[in-house]
Amino acid sequence: MEWETVIGLEIHAQLVADSKIFSGASTVFGAEPNTQACAVDLGLPGVLPVINEKAVEMAVLFGIATNAQIARHSVFARKNYFYPDLPKGYQISQYEAPIVAHGTLNIEVDDETKTINITRAHLEEDAGKSLHEEFPGSTAIDLNRAGTPLLEIVSEPEMRSADEAVSYMRELHRLVKYLGICDGNMQDGSFRCDANVSVRPKGSEELGTRTETKNLNSFRLVHQAIEYEVERQIEIIESGGSVVQETRLFDATKGETRSMRSKEDAHDYRYFPDPDLLPIKVTEEYINVLKIKVPELPKEKLVRFVRQYGLAHDDAKILIQDPETATFFETAVEVDGADPKQACNWLIGELFGAMNKANRTLADVPISPD
Numbered sequence: 210m211e212w213e214t215v216i217g218l219e220i221h222a223q224l225v226a227d228s229k230i231f232s233g234a235s236t237v238f239g240a241e242p243n244t245q246a247c248a249v250d251l252g253l254p255g256v257l258p259v260i261n262e263k264a265v266e267m268a269v270l271f272g273i274a275t276n277a278q279i280a281r282h283s284v285f286a287r288k289n290y291f292y293p294d295l296p297k298g299y300q301i302s303q304y305e306a307p308i309v310a311h312g313t314l315n316i317e318v319d320d321e322t323k324t325i326n327i328t329r330a331h332l333e334e335d336a337g338k339s340l341h342e343e344f345p346g347s348t349a350i351d352l353n354r355a356g357t358p359l360l361e362i363v364s365e366p367e368m369r370s371a372d373e374a375v376s377y378m379r380e381l382h383r384l385v386k387y388l389g390i391c392d393g394n395m396q397d398g399s400f401r402c403d404a405n406v407s408v409r410p411k412g413s414e415e416l417g418t419r420t421e422t423k424n425l426n427s428f429r430l431v432h433q434a435i436e437y438e439v440e441r442q443i444e445i446i447e448s449g450g451s452v453v454q455e456t457r458l459f460d461a462t463k464g465e466t467r468s469m470r471s472k473e474d475a476h477d478y479r480y481f482p483d484p485d486l487l488p489i490k491v492t493e494e495y496i497n498v499l500k501i502k503v504p505e506l507p508k509e510k511l512v513r514f515v516r517q518y519g520l521a522h523d524d525a526k527i528l529i530q531d532p533e534t535a536t537f538f539e540t541a542v543e544v545d546g547a548d549p550k551q552a553c554n555w556l557i558g559e560l561f562g563a564m565n566k567a568n569r570t571l572a573d574v575p576i577s578p579d
């Protein structure tokens with residue numbers, strides 16, 4: 210029997226904001242544990258959350274850039290669950306009325322363009338962090354991250370291989386960085402992915418039972434976890450068993466996923482509209498103002514680089530891979546008498562080659578563009 214892989218991704222992008230989504234506490238990364246969570250983030254009795262307008266603006270920018278529908282009226286909901294890193298006992302998220310829905314993103318696989326539909330993108334707060342490794346035999350809690358603004362971007366189950374999933378994730382990663390709404394720093398967890406995977410007999414229309422592998426914070430891990438899950442599921446089905454719908458964790462050292470908990474259904478979370486927060490109302494004028502703020506996006510930049518600087522398409526593609534590289538090139542070329550093609554060749558050949566060898570990024574290269 211031939212099997213088809215079905216993948217849908219949920220991506221959490223941490224939004225670039227100085228303060229939390231519902232409080233004025235700082236979001237600076239790497240502070241001493243438990244120094245950046247205020248009464249609102251902890252949900253102490255008597256406090257009231259207030260939405261950070263910056264977060265709304267960033268969600269709307271994302272909606273514009275993915276040709277999505279931006280809800281004129283969206284609502285925050287309480288997602289109730291008990292976990293030590295969630296002191297309130299609920300996470301403020303969006304459920305029935307997310308701020309962004311029905312977007313699209315084009316990805317490239319084997320030189321062909323495929324459109325992936327984005328089901329929704331909603332605003333929510335992050336939880337705190339449970340620390341296990343540093344405290345053998347116990348769990349410690351750092352609540353600094355509690356209340357950090359997130360945009361959760363949910364795709365339709367439309368990817369058909371680990372390569373497609375990674376391509377989608379890369380495209381999304383680049384987009385949020387270009388938009389300036391997320392720093393994309395994956396080691397710090399600013400951009401992380403839950404991978405929903407199922408398999409079905411080729412030609413079947415029905416979806417198979419999925420598992421969700423949580424918190425994958427690199428492209429490599431996403432690829433590995435998906436490939437592992439696909440094999441595991443096929444093996445189970447071929448030996449007469451059935452896949453259990455559950456949440457799994459990927460163990461990078463062992464290269465395998467393991468069960469974490471049985472999958473919750475929406476009703477387990479007892480969602481209800483958060484009575485402490487007003488609905489978000491977005492007007493036509495507000496959207497129009499933000500439309501002007503959308504920067505030049507990767508596809509447009511690619512076309513312009515080829516036209517304006519006479520670069521080969523494949524070279525231009527490397528230069529637009531992230532906004533830092535594109536800016537580095539354009540700053541270099543602004544210098545009087547600079548030859549764009551020569552600059553491009555030198556960057557791609559010499560500099561990027563040396564950077565790869567030394568395992569460095571543009572940010573820690575001691576050369577200024579000019």
Ligand code: ADP
Nearest residue numbers: 215216217218364365366405406407416417419
């Ligand atoms: P949940 O909160 O249960 O994770 P969401 O609606 O937030 O539900 O996300 C579900 C994700 O799983 C979406 O990305 C969706 O495309 C994907 N998905 C749903 N069913 C399947 C399936 N059978 N196989 C693979 N992915 C699926």
Ligand code: MG
Nearest residue numbers: 219361363403
């Ligand atoms: Mg989800």
